[in-house]
Amino acid sequence: MDITEYIKLVFTDYTLRTITLGTAILGAVTGMLGSFAVLRKQSLLGDAISHAALPGIAISFLITGAKDSNVLLLGALVSGLIGTFWIRGIIKKTHLKSDTALGLILSLFFGFGMLLLTFIQKQPNANQAGLDKYLFGQAATLIESDVWLMAIVTGACLVVLLLFWKEFKILLFDADYTKTLGFNTKFIDILITTFIVLAIVLGLQTVGVVLMSAMLLAPAAAARQWTNSLGIMVFLAALFGAFSGVFGTAISASQNNLSTGPVIVIVASVFVLISFIFSPSRGLLFKQIRFIKNRRDLQLHKTLAFMHHIAKTHENISHPHTVKILNNFQGYTRSTLQKLVHKNYVRLDGNMWSLTEEGFKTASNLYNQQSDNNE
């Protein structure tokens, strides 16, 4: 299937359209909220919340006996929220660190959820098959009403984000200070956390309990690499998330039988990988290039300074010297000399070199302003 054909199919085929839209919206909202989780150093919170949602799904099935996804997700929401507030409680009331609290709640709730799932499977009820799709997600089960629900939550999230942008930003940066300005930090905190839980719960059906946290973290981690502005970061994270959804769906739809959730997560991880390597300011590649260039520049300056040191003992600064003297200087190479000539700092005449006026001036001013630059 070629690309144009696929795009046509996205617009005409009901199932494909629903899944593409659903995963795109999901990616956007989790990317957006994930930025906040990442910046608050609560990356693992998403993992804990999604795992904590599992018993809620099982319990609401046990109570209602039906597999209506909205009812199950409501259960997931409740147990996800309970898990979140227990985590906060543990951190606040005990000496345990947050990673311990997250790990505890994650495994406790997930274990309980798995126990309930196996219990349900032993029930003489034909309806129970398919509950385990919440473990790894099954995008194919998305229907239009699910997508509507996602769109509504995303819209609400966007409105809240725009309204309380300033409050979110300052709380993320400096919570204590925010409190002294008279803001109710608890309210802002609960608002953010509630939306994070909501977004995670919405994604369970598509991506599943186990992989959900990647949806939250990967787009945000990728976005952070490209910008130093919170607004742009949130926007980029939403964009990366949405594209992960669309591409992931496309790949899994065109390669039969590939499960959508994991493919989306892998696409999102590719965004992370590319961002980590190729981001101009924070990426590994350009950092390394800058590092090497910087070393070369320093070597060049060092050579120039050495020449300056020799030249200044003579009355005429452009007095020629033999190239041989430079061999005593560690860090000198033929190519550095060429570069100095190229920059018009040095004149080369056979085996003799001499500093130009410009070269002399540059050398005497080298790193004099260092303190200004650093301070």
Added chain:
Amino acid sequence: MKNNIAVKVDDLTVAYNYKPVLWDIDLEIPEGVLMAIVGPNGAGKSTLIKSILGILNPIAGSVSIYGKSYEKQRALVAYVPQKGSVDWDFPTTALDVVMMGTYGSLGWIKRPGQKEKKIALEALEKVGMLPFKNRQISQLSGGQQQRIFLARALVQDASIYFMDEPFQGVDATTEIAIINILKELRKANKTVIVVHHDLQTVPEYFDWVTFLNVKKIATGPVKDIFNDDNLTKTYGINYKVSIQE
């Protein structure tokens, strides 16, 4: 001039677990002083500031700012937290951080505009950081970050400033720049309360001092109470002031 009481603390007791961190603190800080809070590590210096500012909940005691509760007088108070208390890799610029000082007077939802930007730029100018206004905050040196925090507090145009170790990890240039600003604030009859570690500089920088070690040891003018006796009581060792006055 120094008759008005800017900050009054009564019977303040704070505990994290079983042991109190602050025990029964009574403190009156007169208006217009530049006061150092000194004491050993774990003496509760930061805790005292945070409790006054309502960041921590005391077990007992009350705080009043110019005779009224802190909640009512919040607008009169500015806070400079410890530099290390935030993540400086946060995606934002120096100007943006300083603008946060205007958020309190803006209140909920309302966004800062041109007026707020102008105030922030003025504060940046005052701390000598105007050329760095668009710099990503992680690319600032420790001293510059401290000045940004100071500028953010200046933006609040408060009457009382609480600063938690503003001289920590800054070089001599920044230290002088900061102390000059603090002295200017005092000249404008503002009250400045500073958690301070360097005993050597207390007589030079401050005119008021509080000795703290879980309990309040002494408080008053530096020239009257900054002596061996109080230092020994606070630090527990036989302390000799080796400072040339």
